Amino acid sequence: MKFRTVLIANRGEIALRIIRACKRLGLRTVAVHSEADRGAMYLEMADKAVCIGPPPPGQSYLDAGAILLAAGASGAEAIHPGYGFLSENGDFAEAVEQAGMTLIGPSAAVMRLMGDKIAAKEAMKKVGIPCVPGSDGALPPDQSQCDAIARDVGYPVIVKAAGGGGGRGICVVRSPSELAAAIVTTRAVAAKSFGNPDLYIEKFLEHPRHIEIQVLCDDFGRYLWLGERDCSVQRRHQKVIEEAPAAGIPREAIAALGERCTAACLAIGYRGVGTFEFLYENGVFAFIEMNTRVQVEHPVTEAITGIDIVCEQIRVAGGLPLSINQSDIVFNGHAIECRINAEDPFLSMPSPGSVLNWHSPLGPGLRVDTHMRSGASVPSHYDSLVAKLIVWGHDRPECVKRLKQALDELRVDGISINRELHKIVLNDPQFERGEVNIHFLEKLLREREPRRVGMMEESA
Numbered sequence: 001m002k003f004r005t006v007l008i009a010n011r012g013e014i015a016l017r018i019i020r021a022c023k024r025l026g027l028r029t030v031a032v033h034s035e036a037d038r039g040a041m042y043l044e045m046a047d048k049a050v051c052i053g054p055p056p057p058g059q060s061y062l063d064a065g066a067i068l069l070a071a072g073a074s075g076a077e078a079i080h081p082g083y084g085f086l087s088e089n090g091d092f093a094e095a096v097e098q099a100g101m102t103l104i105g106p107s108a109a110v111m112r113l114m115g116d117k118i119a120a121k122e123a124m125k126k127v128g129i130p131c132v133p134g135s136d137g138a139l140p141p142d143q144s145q146c147d148a149i150a151r152d153v154g155y156p157v158i159v160k161a162a163g164g165g166g167g168r169g170i171c172v173v174r175s176p177s178e179l180a181a182a183i184v185t186t187r188a189v190a191a192k193s194f195g196n197p198d199l200y201i202e203k204f205l206e207h208p209r210h211i212e213i214q215v216l217c218d219d220f221g222r223y224l225w226l227g228e229r230d231c232s233v234q235r236r237h238q239k240v241i242e243e244a245p246a247a248g249i250p251r252e253a254i255a256a257l258g259e260r261c262t263a264a265c266l267a268i269g270y271r272g273v274g275t276f277e278f279l280y281e282n283g284v285f286a287f288i289e290m291n292t293r294v295q296v297e298h299p300v301t302e303a304i305t306g307i308d309i310v311c312e313q314i315r316v317a318g319g320l321p322l323s324i325n326q327s328d329i330v331f332n333g334h335a336i337e338c339r340i341n342a343e344d345p346f347l348s349m350p351s352p353g354s355v356l357n358w359h360s361p362l363g364p365g366l367r368v369d370t371h372m373r374s375g376a377s378v379p380s381h382y383d384s385l386v387a388k389l390i391v392w393g394h395d396r397p398e399c400v401k402r403l404k405q406a407l408d409e410l411r412v413d414g415i416s417i418n419r420e421l422h423k424i425v426l427n428d429p430q431f432e433r434g435e436v437n438i439h440f441l442e443k444l445l446r447e448r449e450p451r452r453v454g455m456m457e458e459s460a
Helices: 011-023 040-047 064-074 090-098 108-115 117-126 143-153 176-194 249-269 299-307 310-317 396-409 419-426 440-448 450-459
Strands: 005-008 028-034 048-053 076-081 159-166 170-171 201-203 209-216 225-237 238-246 270-283 284-291 332-340 358-360 368-370 385-393 412-413
Touching: 005 064, 011 028, 011 040, 011 310, 011 368, 011 385, 028 040, 028 064, 048 064, 064 090, 064 419, 076 201, 090 108, 108 117, 108 249, 108 299, 117 159, 117 201, 117 249, 117 284, 143 176, 159 176, 170 176, 170 270, 176 201, 176 284, 209 249, 225 249, 225 440, 238 299, 238 419, 249 270, 270 310, 284 450, 299 310, 299 332, 299 368, 310 440, 332 396, 385 396, 396 419
Parallel strands: 005 028, 005 076, 028 048
Antiparallel strands: 159 170, 159 201, 209 225, 209 270, 225 238, 238 332, 270 284, 332 385, 358 412, 368 385
């Protein structure tokens, strides 16, 4: 291993997950934190904790200079960015490289390539990966040309930011009269949020599933795929429940897609952990983006393969080969992850505050990834994710049954969590049959809670 100390440029449950992986590999850890996270449980687990700034993310977790300064002062030779924040920022990756440290992730060049959704789609087309039909390159400034492009693609369409992510910079357009305003609005969001005003248009699919392929790549010629995840239960383009494997999709189709993804990794010189995301409709997969980092939902893949994805990611960055080959990967059983957020389960309004009581469920096939405990604080400055409830079963029905019981046993006082939302999904016949698509949850909520969902949309 070419480094012995890893600085974790993140917070919450993913910081704790990385600390545990580093300990398993015998590495020293440095956890950075904002003033709002002072006293968090995961800081006690690290070998060293360093405060890098006040609560606002721009002055702490998004402050590349402060993070690099902390890394240098603490003797860290590598930085793990986790997910979110600076995890897919090519400038940060380059700054880490220039500082003589190792970023636990792909190179800055590859990160920039796949971070630009337009460039990424072009790269995938060259290696034979099917893409969602849409515009070639960025939208031109001339509105009449944009109108022609949308007309050729066919309404409804979706306008997307080239540098977007996290469900932002997206606008569905159902008629020509809506297009001009959607482009203006989305371009403003793109410029402000991502520093890149470029937009593109894709065909808006009416009933697709969101399927993703997990890959692991090293510098010794090993390009592996670890199966798929179904992330179709979404709200406002944000994933809520993820599972593996995807129900009802032929295994040979998944295998063929996995092999195409590893071929793409070879073509672009990818290293580390990555995820190819697709829309799946009428038996056809269409590429939408690649995430060049560890995913929030990686535990469901770990549950059905027995592979520690974060450990493998760190090994690769440390100059070691992957500890597994493609032939070693065996898929066993079924796993589902519920994202537990500190928010009103129906209005999606954040619920920061003090956790008076936290009781995680226990039982066979159950894993809870969380940085919460009784007395912990949920700051208002960051994402509302407070835990991930991951359940494994021999098959999908057993997995769903165990998950329902685990949700019943989860006890949290002092803040609101979205447990009831998960229960509604798990008890829905369409979900039980494994027949959901990316519009399922919002449709379900409109049908069950029309008044409350109306309030939610007005407040958005």
